[in-house]
Each structure stands twice: as C-alpha cells, then as structure tokens.
Amino acid sequence: xxxxxxxxxxxxxxxxxxxxxxxxxxxxxxxxxxxxxxxxxxxxxxxxxxxxxxxxxxxxxxxxxxxxxxxxxxxxxxxxxxxxxxxxxxxxxxxxxxxxxxxxxxxxxxxxxxxxxxxxxxxxxxxxxxxxxxxxxxxxxxxxxxxxxxxxxxxxxxxxxxxxxxxxxxxxxxxxxxxxxxxxxxxxxxxxxxxxxxxxxxxxxxxxxxxxxxxxxxxxxxxxxxxxxxxxxxxxxxxxxxxxxxxxxxxxxxxxxxxxxxxxxxxxxxxxxxxxxxxxxxxxxxxxxxxxxxxxxxxxxxx
Numbered sequence: 001x002x003x004x005x006x007x008x009x010x011x012x013x014x015x016x017x018x019x020x021x022x023x024x025x026x027x028x029x030x031x032x033x034x035x036x037x038x039x040x041x042x043x044x045x046x047x048x049x050x051x052x053x054x055x056x057x058x059x060x061x062x063x064x065x066x067x068x069x070x071x072x073x074x075x076x077x078x079x080x081x082x083x084x085x086x087x088x089x090x091x092x093x094x095x096x097x098x099x100x101x102x103x104x105x106x107x108x109x110x111x112x113x114x115x116x117x118x119x120x121x122x123x124x125x126x127x128x129x130x131x132x133x134x135x136x137x138x139x140x141x142x143x144x145x146x147x148x149x150x151x152x153x154x155x156x157x158x159x160x161x162x163x164x165x166x167x168x169x170x171x172x173x174x175x176x177x178x179x180x181x182x183x184x185x186x187x188x189x190x191x192x193x194x195x196x197x198x199x200x201x202x203x204x205x206x207x208x209x210x211x212x213x214x215x216x217x218x219x220x221x222x223x224x225x226x227x228x229x230x231x232x233x234x235x236x237x238x239x240x241x242x243x244x245x246x247x248x249x250x251x252x253x254x255x256x257x258x259x260x261x262x263x264x265x266x267x268x269x270x271x272x273x274x275x276x277x278x279x280x281x282x283x284x285x286x287x288x289x290x291x292x293x294x295x296x297x298x299x300x301x302x303x
Contacts, residue, residue: 002026002062003218006048006093007069007115009036011177012169015211016067017043023215028059030070048100050092055100065111065218066162068093068154074117075179078142078268087146094153101160111221113165113214114154118203118229119143120168123274125199130279131168131227143270151225165217170203170229170278172210175302180243184303187244192251196258198237200275203229206292206301216288229278231293236272239295246299 003020007013008029020027021042030048031037037045046059050070070093072085094114101107121129122144139145147168154166173180186192210228217226234242237255244251262269283290292298 004063005029050096112157112162116168120147166225174207193253194236194240201277203233203278206298
C-alpha cells in the first residue's frame with residue numbers, strides 16, 4: 001500500500017504521516033511550496049496548484065490510496081472573500097486530483113478517502129447523530145452548505161471506479177494546533193470561560209485517534225461515511241472544566257454571552273456556539289479501538 005496525501009502539513013496530515021511511518025507505509029504528498037519538496041525513505045513530495053488545476057502526475061506513481069485533507073482553514077473570519085476561498089479550495093483539490101487521474105495512461109489506485117466535517121449535522125442540544133443521518137433539506141448555514149458541496153465533490157470520485165470513504169471530523173485535540181490551545185491560553189491566565197450557555201455538545205477526538213482512523217479505513221478500504229469522533233462527547237462547560245482541572249487552574253469567570261461572541265466573530269460564532277452530539281459506535285463494529293476514549297485520558301496525554 002502506498003498513500004498519496006493532500007494537506008499533509010496540517011495538524012491531521014502530520015499525524016497520519018507519523019502513523020504511516022510507524023507501520024512502514026510509503027507516503028507521497030502534494031504541496032504548493034517548492035521549499036517543502038523532499039525525498040526520503042518512504043516519503044516523497046510533489047508539486048501541485050489546485051487553484052489552477054495543476055498537478056505533477058508523478059505523484060500517482062505506485063499509489064494505491066488517496067487521503068484528501070486539502071482545504072483552507074475554516075477558522076478565519078467569514079467574509080465573502082474568505083467564504084469563497086474556504087469552499088473553492090476544497091472543490092479545487094478534488095477536481096485537480098480527478099483531472100490528474102484521468103490524464104494517466106494507467107494507475108494502481110483503488111481507494112479514495114475524503115475528509116469532511118461534523119458541521120454536516122444541524123445544531124441541536126438533544127439529538128444524537130449517527131453517520132447515516134441524512135440532511136434532507138436545504139440549509140441557510142454556510143458551514144453546512146460547504147460540507148454538503150465538499151461531500152458531493154468527494155462522491156464524484158466514484159466516477160473513476162474508486163472505492164470511496166468519507167470521514168466527518170469532529171473537534172481535534174492537539175496541544176499545539178487547532179482549538180485546544182485557544183482554550184488553554186485564557187485558562188492559564190485565569191480568564192478562561194465557556195461560550196454561550198456552555199451546554200452545547202462538543203464531539204471531540206484526540207489527534208492520534210483521528211489519524212489512526214484515516215489509516216484504518218485505508219487499510220480496510222472501508223466504504224461509506226464515518227464519524228471521526230471519540231465515544232464520549234462532552235458539553236463545552238465540561239470541556240473547559242476538564243482543561244482547567246488538568247492545568248490545575250480555577251475557572252472564575254461566568255460564561256461569555258453568545259451575543260458577545262457573535263459581535264466579535266460574526267457569523268463564524270457558530271463554530272463555538274453550535275451543538276452537535278455525534279455518535280461513534282460504528283467503530284466498535286469495525287474493530288477499531290480508541291487509544292483515548294475519554295476526555296480525561298486525552299487531556300492527560302496532551303497536557
């Protein structure tokens with residue numbers, strides 16, 4: 001098995017490469033930067049430019065599986081320009097991969113694993129979402145419409161005769177990147193607090209487990225949609241309290257009102273105010289074992 005990864009220098013991509021190296025799996029990855037072109041044992045980089053539909057076809061040589069993580073970060077102010085960048089970067093990456101594959105005289109590809117997000121599920125404080133839950137109506141949410149378009153683009157890879165998996169990623173916990181450091185900094189300075197009611201569900205996962213999920217699905221060529229979350233979601237109040245406890249710091253401030261967050265972040269406030277309680281029981285049936293099933297275990301390891 002040889003895996004081609006896009007978005008390999010991001011939080012999840014780096015951890016996937018680490019996991020692959022530990023298993024002796026060879027990696028190709030695509031980059032837009034000449035400075036990142038490397039070639040070493042079991043790992044080689046190739047240039048591409050998704051916005052222009054350009055890709056080095058040598059990247060596909062010997063590759064059997066593709067993991068697509070490419071896309072502009074969702075954690076930027078949702079101006080009209082940035083919204084366009086967030087959506088188009090995801091669609092451009094998939095279209096460029098398809099274009100490249102179609103230009104090949106022959107290939108060894110069998111499986112495509114596309115990233116997605118639990119933002120697919122509407123905000124709800126009581127519902128529990130399994131991966132087979134279907135959004136059967138149009139949404140006025142930029143986040144949900146982006147995920148819908150993203151998943152539709154992923155599904156277009158079926159036209160190439162590849163098996164298809166999609167992994168809807170939850171809140172990925174890492175001590176240096178992503179959301180966790182944004183909670184840690186104010187808590188360390190005694191100004192930490194949850195947002196809004198604090199009762200919104202946070203379906204989280206340790207970075208190691210989400211990377212292991214990607215590799216696990218590739219090894220088994222699992223088809224369908226999967227929730228990339230740990231078995232024990234928590235409310236945001238519980239998340240903030242658990243981080244504070246691990247850091248041995250008190251939470252002395254009341255929750256920050258939702259309207260204040262909306263004034264600061266605008267439409268992007270939904271990232272911290274929305275609630276999605278997402279189920280992960282399908283992983284037990286697949287034979288996947290979590291290394292960090294509880295938030296306490298995850299934070300102890302990371303912090």
